Amino acid sequence: MYAFLSAYELPRAIGSQYEYSNLGMGLLGHALSRRAGLSYGALVRERILAPLNMHSTADTPAVYMKSRLANGHDAQLMPVLNWDLPTLAGAGALLSTADDMLNFVEMLVDAPASPLHAALATTLAIRRPTGAEGDETGLGWVISGSGDDQVIWHNGGTGGYRSYLGFMPAKSVGVVALSNTSTEAGVDDIGRHLLDSKNPLAEPPRERVAITLDPAIYDRYVGVYSLAPEFEIAITREGSSLFAQATGQGRQEIFAENDSQFFLKVVNAQLSFDVGADGRTTGMTLHQNGIDQRAPKVAP
Numbered sequence: 001m002y003a004f005l006s007a008y009e010l011p012r013a014i015g016s017q018y019e020y021s022n023l024g025m026g027l028l029g030h031a032l033s034r035r036a037g038l039s040y041g042a043l044v045r046e047r048i049l050a051p052l053n054m055h056s057t058a059d060t061p062a063v064y065m066k067s068r069l070a071n072g073h074d075a076q077l078m079p080v081l082n083w084d085l086p087t088l089a090g091a092g093a094l095l096s097t098a099d100d101m102l103n104f105v106e107m108l109v110d111a112p113a114s115p116l117h118a119a120l121a122t123t124l125a126i127r128r129p130t131g132a133e134g135d136e137t138g139l140g141w142v143i144s145g146s147g148d149d150q151v152i153w154h155n156g157g158t159g160g161y162r163s164y165l166g167f168m169p170a171k172s173v174g175v176v177a178l179s180n181t182s183t184e185a186g187v188d189d190i191g192r193h194l195l196d197s198k199n200p201l202a203e204p205p206r207e208r209v210a211i212t213l214d215p216a217i218y219d220r221y222v223g224v225y226s227l228a229p230e231f232e233i234a235i236t237r238e239g240s241s242l243f244a245q246a247t248g249q250g251r252q253e254i255f256a257e258n259d260s261q262f263f264l265k266v267v268n269a270q271l272s273f274d275v276g277a278d279g280r281t282t283g284m285t286l287h288q289n290g291i292d293q294r295a296p297k298v299a300p
Contacts, residue, residue, distance in 0.1 A: 001027070001087050018130045018137060022091040025140075029090015040089040051115045052103050057096040059089050069095070070180040072160015076265050077181060080160040092158050098178055101165065105174035108152075108167045124152065151195060155188050164191035184267045205268040210255035215240040217259060220281050221273050225295035227286065233271075233295060235284075244271065 005027075033040040041059035049057050056065060072080050085093040107114040114120070123139040130136060136143045144151045153166030160180060164187045167174030175194040177187040185202050192199040218237045225233045227246075234245045235254075242262065245251040254262040254271060263270045269288040273281050283296040 001030070015128075018128060020137075022088065026085070026088025026091035030087065032090070040093070044094065047119075048116065049100075052107055054096070054100040054103050057094055057100045059093040059095070061095050065095065068097075072158075073181045074160065074266060075181065075183045080182070083159040085158075092156055098176060101176040101178070105165065105167060105176055109169070109172045109174045149196070151192070153191070155186060155191075157182055157186060162186040164188045166191050166195055168195055208255075208257060208263045208270075210263075211257065213256045213259065218242045220275065220279060221284075222300070223281070223297050224299035225284050226298045227293055227295045232298070233284075233286070 001023075029040050033043050036043045038046065045058070048054070056068075058065065061069065069082075072082060074080050083092075085091060107116055108120065111117045111120050123141060124143070125138075127136045127138050127143065130142070134145055138152070141152050141154055144153065148170040149168070150170060151166050151168055153164065155162070155164045157163070160182050162179045162182055164177045165175070173195060175191050177191040177194070179187045185205075189199070189202040193201050215237070221235050221242065222237050223235055225235065227233060231247045233247075236243050236245070236251070242254050242256075243251045244254050244264070252264055252266050254264055256262050257270075260273045260275055261270065262273075267288070269286065272285045272287065274283045274285070275281050281297055283294055286293045286295060
């Protein structure tokens, strides 16, 4: 991290634009632990976990906690390894339980009675605009709306897990949603719906069925497709399988729905290839998050 920071150049003036940064959160946790002369886990335990009786929360779980750990899974429900975040612990190294997190929620909705009341007030008092309509950011919180309908929340995800915590100060209600499956949608919609039933649950992705194609068909799609000047998707074939790899990301297998339409299993995304009358592929379209992005083929 130090090596990266020593050479990094800021792309804009400090404070000129909002952008959430996991690196920034990790760096903040590191700086606070250095200032306190404690490890990040020890600092959180002393300042937050012990006062709130959150004894099943830690960055390095004890043996009895490991025996109760819900193993993480990817979007296809395949087991995955837990992430290890020693340097960026402040960005998401803590493991916890629903009971412990409800202790934290209780502190949020009944703040005056909590020993952390003053600290919580500070995290909510300092605010900056996010650029999204109706949203501001506090110290680690997203503050959405105002008045009786205001929701203060944060979400997160590591390998195999997703989480959401939100509360409504005016109504003194809060919720925590935890999942040991890391899906693209996460559990935000569940948390928001539990806070207010007017918030709809997300529609589940349509189940897609892979078909078997002649592997020779895949050859017409092999190549590089440009989504942006510095962002490309490379399509490669390995035996009877076709793979897509975006700039800076891992290679993922794609599966055929028909001769020209394919889908990924790790995320809810699809690829449609454009094939001319001569059988040559000129480009493809990425369908993801309700957006269709065309990418011309720029290299065989």
